Amino acid sequence: MENPLIVNGKRTDGRSPTELRPLKIDVGIIKNAAGSSYIEHGKNKIIVAIYGPRDSHRYGMNIERATLRCRYHMSPFSTEERKSPQPSRREIEISKVIRDALEPSLILENFPKTMIDVFVEVLQSDGGSRSASITAASVALADAGIPMKDLVEAVAVGKVDGTLVLDLNDIEDKEGESDMPVAFMLNENKVTLLQMDGKMTVEEFKAGLMMAMEAAKKIKEIQKEALAKKYSKGDRKNDA
Amino acid sequence: MSKLVVPGEVVAKGNFRSWSNVLKKGEEYLSIFVGKAEVGGGRVRVVRLSGPYIPKVGDFVIGMVTDVQPLAATIDINSYVNGYIMANAFFKRRIDPSRFDLSKKVNLGDLIAAKVQRIERGKDVYLQPDQKWKVEGDAVFYISPAKAHYIYTSRSRISSKIKELTGAEIRLGANGVVVVKGDLKKIEMVKRALDVVESKYDLNGLYNEIIKVLSKDGESTDS
Numbered sequence: 252m253e254n255p256l257i258v259n260g261k262r263t264d265g266r267s268p269t270e271l272r273p274l275k276i277d278v279g280i281i282k283n284a285a286g287s288s289y290i291e292h293g294k295n296k297i298i299v300a301i302y303g304p305r306d307s308h309r310y311g312m313n314i315e316r317a318t319l320r321c322r323y324h325m326s327p328f329s330t331e332e333r334k335s336p337q338p339s340r341r342e343i344e345i346s347k348v349i350r351d352a353l354e355p356s357l358i359l360e361n362f363p364k365t366m367i368d369v370f371v372e373v374l375q376s377d378g379g380s381r382s383a384s385i386t387a388a389s390v391a392l393a394d395a396g397i398p399m400k401d402l403v404e405a406v407a408v409g410k411v412d413g414t415l416v417l418d419l420n421d422i423e424d425k426e427g428e429s430d431m432p433v434a435f436m437l438n439e440n441k442v443t444l445l446q447m448d449g450k451m452t453v454e455e456f457k458a459g460l461m462m463a464m465e466a467a468k469k470i471k472e473i474q475k476e477a478l479a480k481k482y483s484k485g486d487r488k489n490d491a
Numbered sequence: 492m493s494k495l496v497v498p499g500e501v502v503a504k505g506n507f508r509s510w511s512n513v514l515k516k517g518e519e520y521l522s523i524f525v526g527k528a529e530v531g532g533g534r535v536r537v538v539r540l541s542g543p544y545i546p547k548v549g550d551f552v553i554g555m556v557t558d559v560q561p562l563a564a565t566i567d568i569n570s571y572v573n574g575y576i577m578a579n580a581f582f583k584r585r586i587d588p589s590r591f592d593l594s595k596k597v598n599l600g601d602l603i604a605a606k607v608q609r610i611e612r613g614k615d616v617y618l619q620p621d622q623k624w625k626v627e628g629d630a631v632f633y634i635s636p637a638k639a640h641y642i643y644t645s646r647s648r649i650s651s652k653i654k655e656l657t658g659a660e661i662r663l664g665a666n667g668v669v670v671v672k673g674d675l676k677k678i679e680m681v682k683r684a685l686d687v688v689e690s691k692y693d694l695n696g697l698y699n700e701i702i703k704v705l706s707k708d709g710e711s712t713d714s
Contacts, residue, residue: 286541304543304571306614314612356498358523361545363614365571393498396542396637398523400514401499438499438521478497478525482540 256423257412263423264293268416271406271466272379276387276477278394286395288477290387293420294377299387301395304365317362321350321369323384329376345381346371352385352405352434352444358398367397378421379407382432385444390474394481403443404470405434408459410451417462431459435467493527496537508533526637544570544636544666546607546616551643553626553664554618556601561588564597566605566618569633569666574616576605581620602626602670604662626662628670630678634689636667641688641697649698653684656705680705 256263266272272293281287284300304317312318323346327336338346349371359367369392371384382405389403409419411427424430429449436443442460451459496502502513502520513520513535522528524539546552546568554566554574564581566574578593579586597603604626605618642650643665654661657680659673671681684701691697 285543306572362571363612365614393525394541396524396539398512399498400521400523402497436499475497475500479495482525483495 255412256426257414257416262411262416262420264420266418268411268414269462271418271469272420274470274473276390276473278390278477278481284391284395286391286393286397288387288391288394290383290390292379292383292386293418294375295373295380295383296375297380297383297387298372298374299384299391300370300372301367301388301391301397302370303367303395304362304397305367307364307366309366312364312366314364316359317357317365317367319350319354319357319359319367319369321346321353321371321388323349323371323373323381325373325376325380329373345384348381348444348446349384349388353388353392353403355441355443356389356399356401356403356436356439357392358400361398367392367395376421378419378424379432381405382407382418382434385434386470386474390477393478401436401438402471402474403434403436404467404474405432405444406463406466406470407432408463410449410455410459415455415459415462417466431456431463433460433463433467435464437464437467437471493529493538495526496522496528497525498523502528502537503530503535507535510535512537512539538640539637541635542637544568544639546570546572546574546610547665548607548610550607550665551604551621552607552618552666553602553604553662553668553670554666556597556599556603559594559597559599561593564593564603566603568616568618569636569664569668570616572614572616574605574607574618576603576618576620580618581624602628602631602668604664626670628660628662628672629674630671630681632669632671632682632685634667634669634685636665638688639663639665639667649688649701652698652701653681653705656702657681657684 275291277289280289281300286301288299290297327333385405407419409427409430411423431447434444500522502522504518520535522537526537526539552568554568557567558565562578564576568574581596604621608619609617657677659671659677662670
């Protein structure tokens with residue numbers, strides 16, 4: 252192995268294999284949106300804004316419930332090399348993945364024939380941005396007052412240098428052996444997203460899933476704290 | 492005493508006669524909104540603290556005319572759906588559109604007070620104009636519809652106190668639209684009171700807080 256990513260049980264950023272990166276969530280940061288949030292997950296910096304529900308007459312609208320649309324976008328300055336602002340294939344895929352991960356948690360039947368837009372703007376990217384986006388978007392949807400069965404929290408697990416690791420950063424994501432982002436609705440005991448790049452054995456997969464679930468519990472507490480912080484001291488949105 | 496809850500959080504366990512804004516899962520009642528949980532008297536409910544105005548039959552709303560057609564006017568009711576007032580509701584009888592012109596009755600931009608009469612297919616909201624349907628005022632404020640119920644209900648001590656202390660003429664809609672008639676001083680006082688409503692998440696102490704803010708206002712402007 253040329254450059255090991257785990258040395259003496261420590262990863263490139265000094266974390267242990269089962270440690271989350273520092274996570275911070277702020278709620279209600281955008282005045283014009285129905286709901287919004289800002290997340291810093293490691294070096295990831297992401298803003299999420301929710302618009303809607305709003306009346307929509309688009310062809311093909313679901314007349315029984317609201318239609319959820321999601322746009323995940325990486326700013327040109329979010330990566331080391333300038334990224335073209337045009338939506339890439341990857342961004343289109345992640346937009347769909349985020350939508351699919353959030354949809355089971357929402358009670359969309361309350362708003363028939365309407366549209367809810369989720370805008371995700373990545374300001375700085377450091378691996379695991381889809382997981383961080385899901386975590387932040389769920390909080391922003393709660394802030395927008397969209398009825399939800401549960402909050403959704405997401406985190407990635409993977410295999411680096413033959414070791415299972417939690418919450419992969421950019422280098423681990425690119426050079427590790429596998430990467431598996433998972434999203435949970437913990438109260439419902441449901442997995443709303445599970446993707447995997449690379450290979451894992453069945454035992455590794457099971458252990459990884461448990462590791463992600465434990466981390467999701469911690470993330471959920473941070474989501475709750477962020478919402479409580481905004482609402483317990485009062486919504487100052489109109490003062491901005 | 493109310494407690495702040497988030498979606499998916501257990502509000503109460505057991506059997507309750509009625510519940511609102513919660514999901515019943517076995518014996519557990521889970522919140523579906525960010526809100527304050529109120530449990531007691533055989534009832535469990537979550538008063539939501541954010542979100543759009545969800546029309547309910549019987550609600551009194553204030554909206555703005557955004558379109559006038561021969562048979563109906565479209566009203567923006569500060570919600571994810573529009574309200575409609577049929578022409579015959581204004582004229583109080585069936586009308587012949589070739590002889591009656593609705594645009595002589597209402598114009599674009601007019602503020603209208605109306606009651607939600609019926610909701611069809613979950614999103615077509617039909618309104619019945621109030622007896623004094625034309626709303627005239629010097630200022631229009633929008634407060635979060637989720638918080639409008641603090642001051643909207645006719646029994647609300649808070650709305651009576653705001654009217655009493657400011658001396659302004661105020662019309663409130665369940666959709667969070669507040670129309671104020673009065674001089675600049677009165678309007679500013681109402682705005683301060685509404686800011687307090689908007690900034691407090693808990694009803695406890697809100698009444699006294701508003702009295703405190705408006706009393707200070709009165710003192711500072713008198714001196």
